Amino acid sequence: MDSIAERVTLAGGDVLANEAESVVNVFNITSGAVRIYKLLPDGRRQITGFLFAGDFIGLTAGATYAFSAEAIEDTTVCRFRASEYRALARERPSLEAALLSRAMHELTAAQDQMLLLGRKTARERVASFLVTMLSRDPLRPAGDNAVRLPMTRSEIADYLGLTIETVSRELTKLKISGVIHAVSLHDLRIERPDRLKDMANGAS
Amino acid sequence: MDSIAERVTLAGGDVLANEAESVVNVFNITSGAVRIYKLLPDGRRQITGFLFAGDFIGLTAGATYAFSAEAIEDTTVCRFRASEYRALARERPSLEAALLSRAMHELTAAQDQMLLLGRKTARERVASFLVTMLSRDPLRPAGDNAVRLPMTRSEIADYLGLTIETVSRELTKLKISGVIHAVSLHDLRIERPDRLKDMANGAS
DNA sequence: CGATTTTTTGATTGCTGTCAATTTGGGTGG
DNA sequence: CCACCCAAATTGACAGCAATCAAAAAATCG
Incomplete structure (x- = not known):
């Protein structure tokens, strides 16, 4: 797994992904903090999450990112080529199971946030x-x-x-x-x- | 997979799951519509999603449901024992991959809904x-x-x-x-x- | 230490919520 | 089939929480 990883250091404001662009990289945060967000055409912004060490960025069901992601402060990440990452996941069921578990955790957090935002x-x-x-x-x-x-x-x-x-x-x-x-x-x-x-x- | 499934018919208002209770069943909707929601102590309600034919209910990272689920109208579902379902998923990577894909789709939908609710x-x-x-x-x-x-x-x-x-x-x-x-x-x-x-x- | 951005505080507006009264519609029984 | 009933939806008047507009204070950075 480390064989396809590359360590990258980021400063606050650095971009990791842009919404609607095709997914080329997948990241795993090792230190620091990242914001992920969506924008409306007139500039209104909704930050859908803050991510910290251990969190993944860029996993999506489609071919494009569902959100934009930027470092909030000095941050280090492991960067993977999305294609290689997907191939690895296919070969290693244990990795896929871990990703599923993480996705379900995020889904639970998203539902809590919907309760917060709506009510x-x-x-x-x-x-x-x-x-x-x-x-x-x-x-x-x-x-x-x-x-x-x-x-x-x-x-x-x-x-x-x-x-x-x-x-x-x-x-x-x-x-x-x-x-x-x-x-x-x-x-x-x-x-x-x-x-x-x-x-x-x-x-x- | 059908070997552990049981067909169930529901009327509007019937309960499929209660938030915070331990997960005993997992459902797959075959027809009808279901609402999933969370409540605040004083009764305020946030419906986090409407589910239709093909959608899954009850998959969670923890041991308890993250939300309550009720049928909106006459609905038919396939019911699985959660324990059997998990065992099956472990044996069949293709099922696990499908669940991951679905979870990521839901995550994308949840982020769209956060944008809606917040902004x-x-x-x-x-x-x-x-x-x-x-x-x-x-x-x-x-x-x-x-x-x-x-x-x-x-x-x-x-x-x-x-x-x-x-x-x-x-x-x-x-x-x-x-x-x-x-x-x-x-x-x-x-x-x-x-x-x-x-x-x-x-x-x- | 000065310049600039971010945060805090204040005054006022306005969108959506609350409270209340009709109207509509679905379901039931005669 | 239709009249009635009750719940759900619509409409209206008004209120309130958070947004907007504005200014002062504090923090960051060169």
């Missing part, structure tokens, strides 16, 4: 986002509830279906109520994880 | 919905742009992240502007498919 309030969306990031952050120092947010407020907004102003306001409210503490713009500490989890699902 | 206006959502239903309806008489909507307005609203009132108002506007014609509550004809497709992506 949650701004407050619940921001709380849900922080809860998710708390559980997914790959390098979380043991014990303390530190959350790193490598993405900008604009990206958070486009992920949550909100504006940057609304995201900012909700974060401010969370700080004032003592649920979170802002170490810096991109580093928070969750002071009341249970309160946050309640808020994420609509408790008073 | 589209009520008008664009309803237009997008009709365009999708036009392309997915399994029994579409050749040529004419007839669309059958077996689900209620309430279900459409919960699928699009809107209220029934907003859905109703947008459909009325589409009728008045001559883009669609209502044959009955559950049967429309698309008079201007190109206008509808433009509206779905935000054209004036």
Whole structure:
């Protein structure tokens, strides 16, 4: 498997894939963070996911990417030729099973996000986002509830279906109520994880 | 494969699966329509998909269903024991490959829906919905742009992240502007498919 | 340290939700 | 077959949450 892999280093903003273009590469993230998103003709953007170490990019049922992908920060990936990757998957059922498992995990996450986008309030969306990031952050120092947010407020907004102003306001409210503490713009500490989890699902 | 399958007939409202319960059955729809959805504690509902003939229900990465599933109308399905189905998939790589392909298709659809829920206006959502239903309806008489909507307005609203009132108002506007014609509550004809497709992506 | 971008905060608007009243339609029994 | 009933859908009036527009503050970068 490593025989067809190539290590690539990316800087923030670097493009990995463009929606609707034919699939030439498949990537596996080894460090850093990537945003995947879709655009409407007038420029409105929906970020459909943030990917971190271990996640795959570019697997699709069709011949073209279903979304665009860009590095958020300095990122390293393993790059594969899509054709070689597909051939390898055909030969190795265990790889195919792993991909299926991963795809189903992503599908579950996508359904959670649909619930968020379709039915949650701004407050619940921001709380849900922080809860998710708390559980997914790959390098979380043991014990303390530190959350790193490598993405900008604009990206958070486009992920949550909100504006940057609304995201900012909700974060401010969370700080004032003592649920979170802002170490810096991109580093928070969750002071009341249970309160946050309640808020994420609509408790008073 | 048919050796572990059992044919089951369902009426509208019958339950196929409940979110968070352990996965005992896997289904393949042979006719009819099914809604899959998630609920918030206070009862808000997000329908994450409508499934028709050929679609699978119950495949998940975890041990529990990620969503609830109910028949919308009279529906027939093939029912499999999940354990037997998994064993079969392990033995037959071609089945696993087919499932992966289907999962990736669903993932693409989920991302389209996230764009809709996060960034589209009520008008664009309803237009997008009709365009999708036009392309997915399994029994579409050749040529004419007839669309059958077996689900209620309430279900459409919960699928699009809107209220029934907003859905109703947008459909009325589409009728008045001559883009669609209502044959009955559950049967429309698309008079201007190109206008509808433009509206779905935000054209004036 | 200054320039520029990003974020935060404030004032106001507006799209969609809520609440309420009709109207329509599907189903049932006479 | 038709009249009735009840649920579903439509229509209307108004309200509210988040968006928009605008300005100040903070952070990043050279």
